[in-house]
Amino acid sequence: MENDYDVLVAGCGPGGSSAASYLARAGKRVLVLEKEVFPRFHIGESLLPCNQAIFRELGVLPAIQAAGFPRKLAARFCLGNGYPSTRYAFRDGRFSSEPEVFSVERALFDHILLKHARTLGADVREGWSVTKSTADEGGVRVEAVDPEGKHHVFRAAFLIDATGRTNLTGNQEQVRVIHPRHKKIAIFFHFTGVALDAGEAAGDTIIVRLENKWFWIIPVSATKTSVGLVIDKEEFAAQGGQPEAVFQRWHQSSAVMRERLRQAAAAGPVRTTTDFSYVNRRLVSLRTMRVGDAAGFMDPIFSAGVYLAMWSGKLAAEVVLGARGPADELAGPMRKFEKRVNAGMRFYWKMVENYYTTPFMELFLQPRRHASLPDAIIAMLAGQLEGGWNLRWRVRYFFFLVKLQAHRALVPRLSFAAVARRERGEAAHP
Numbered sequence: 001m002e003n004d005y006d007v008l009v010a011g012c013g014p015g016g017s018s019a020a021s022y023l024a025r026a027g028k029r030v031l032v033l034e035k036e037v038f039p040r041f042h043i044g045e046s047l048l049p050c051n052q053a054i055f056r057e058l059g060v061l062p063a064i065q066a067a068g069f070p071r072k073l074a075a076r077f078c079l080g081n082g083y084p085s086t087r088y089a090f091r092d093g094r095f096s097s098e099p100e101v102f103s104v105e106r107a108l109f110d111h112i113l114l115k116h117a118r119t120l121g122a123d124v125r126e127g128w129s130v131t132k133s134t135a136d137e138g139g140v141r142v143e144a145v146d147p148e149g150k151h152h153v154f155r156a157a158f159l160i161d162a163t164g165r166t167n168l169t170g171n172q173e174q175v176r177v178i179h180p181r182h183k184k185i186a187i188f189f190h191f192t193g194v195a196l197d198a199g200e201a202a203g204d205t206i207i208v209r210l211e212n213k214w215f216w217i218i219p220v221s222a223t224k225t226s227v228g229l230v231i232d233k234e235e236f237a238a239q240g241g242q243p244e245a246v247f248q249r250w251h252q253s254s255a256v257m258r259e260r261l262r263q264a265a266a267a268g269p270v271r272t273t274t275d276f277s278y279v280n281r282r283l284v285s286l287r288t289m290r291v292g293d294a295a296g297f298m299d300p301i302f303s304a305g306v307y308l309a310m311w312s313g314k315l316a317a318e319v320v321l322g323a324r325g326p327a328d329e330l331a332g333p334m335r336k337f338e339k340r341v342n343a344g345m346r347f348y349w350k351m352v353e354n355y356y357t358t359p360f361m362e363l364f365l366q367p368r369r370h371a372s373l374p375d376a377i378i379a380m381l382a383g384q385l386e387g388g389w390n391l392r393w394r395v396r397y398f399f400f401l402v403k404l405q406a407h408r409a410l411v412p413r414l415s416f417a418a419v420a421r422r423e424r425g426e427a428a429h430p
């Protein structure tokens with residue numbers, strides 16, 4: 001049994017480093033065990049503006065600014081043929097306060113966050129894998145393997161599971177549930193020479209929607225742009241299961257993608273990832289909290305993963321910092337933590353489920369300009385999870401209109417078939 005800690009954090013992605021930084025800054029003894037040695041590649045590069053408040057609170061914003069990441073001022077959504085295309089600029093939103101954020105190369109970004117947690121006093125160990133945890137009323141007992149393969153046991157008052165999609169404690173407790181329908185695969189590259197928009201729009205995240213699949217285009221450095229395709233696993237397999245070939249096929253099918261990648265050259269290997277849509281039935285257990293992807297994840301369309309990870313890391317830290325009395329008094333704050341994180345994740349689940357329907361896309365790409373609905377959409381895209389009533393009723397109203405749009409055309413219909421024909425140059429858009 002090794003040194004006792006107030007908190008053991010498993011994993012040092014954005015969720016783990018956020019929790020560790022808040023706790024170490026408050027004077028807690030924090031041990032962070034991270035399986036990899038940083039910098040290491042990670043997907044998840046487009047951030048949400050609400051992340052800025054956390055960067056500021058933790059004092060890490062200057063280091064992130066100094067890294068020279070592209071500024072993300074807006075998100076642009078379009079169909080494969082470029083019609084219609086809607087740009088949501090964050091500074092235009094009445095219900096969100098942050099006008100911009102960055103898109104990042106995660107290897108560098110996660111390393112900045114890890115080093116910051118260390119600077120604030122967390123004992124961060126790289127190359128250490130957590131293998132098992134058990135808990136009792138008094139605390140948690142965590143087993144881990146060091147870089148030389150030696151086994152260790154640590155004891156701490158709390159465990160924050162930030163192991164991402166490894167989902168260490170969720171799997172251990174068998175509470176992980178894979179989404180029954182969203183079985184997707186993402187195929188992605190870093191490219192140089194991608195055609196971006198001019199001026200301040202050069203840092204925009206661009207989403208290109210085909211009928212039942214979509215591309216992202218995310219500038220991550222002065223020269224590199226991340227480009228990925230998200231497609232049904234079944235379709236991918238039916239098309240031969242070769243990532244590069246499937247990517248090429250669909251990128252060639254879209255006028256927008258052909259134009260954007262005309263001069264592009266791959267700046268790294270093709271990568272794939274799959275089975276990323278799941279939830280955990282419980283986010284807390286005895287003295288244990290799951291944050292970020294260890295709590296759950298959905299389709300990456302709305303770029304919410306890093307923000308949800310850092311926000312839930314912060315909320316978990318608040319539970320620990322508020323814990324003064326005996327263990328049974330923890331139940332209330334932990335339940336509240338679970339409720340808030342679940343509500344945040346459910347919100348994005350709803351967005352994702354809707355995103356794959358045509359009525360949602362029709363209203364999303366052609367927003368009605370009344371009741372400040374475009375501002376409400378901007379707030380959703382900015383990560384404004386807990387906005388006040390002014391935002392909440394508009395979000396509900398927006399989803400009500402989506403339901404209505406399914407039966408009555410409030411805005412012009414989009415026909416993906418027509419789009420596909422147009423992409424092949426066969427017909428004009430109606």
Ligand SMILES: Cc1cc2nc3c(=O)[nH]c(=O)nc-3n(C[C@H](O)[C@H](O)[C@H](O)COP(=O)(O)OP(=O)(O)OC[C@H]3O[C@@H](n4cnc5c(N)ncnc54)[C@H](O)[C@@H]3O)c2cc1C
Pocket residue numbers: 010011012013014015016033034035036042043044045046047048128129130131162163164165166168186228273276291292293294297300302303304305306307309
């Ligand atoms: C295709 C795709 C595209 C995405 N695009 C975006 C995007 O544009 N924007 C966005 O915000 N999000 C995006 N995401 C989501 C984003 O990647 C995650 O939500 C985010 O990284 C979650 O952060 P985290 O800290 O919870 O987990 P991670 O970042 O995964 O960090 C977990 C850490 O835990 C470590 N670890 C794992 N197991 C152990 C162990 N047993 N012991 C010790 N350490 C361990 C890992 O090495 C890792 O460093 C995307 C996801 C996918 C799949």
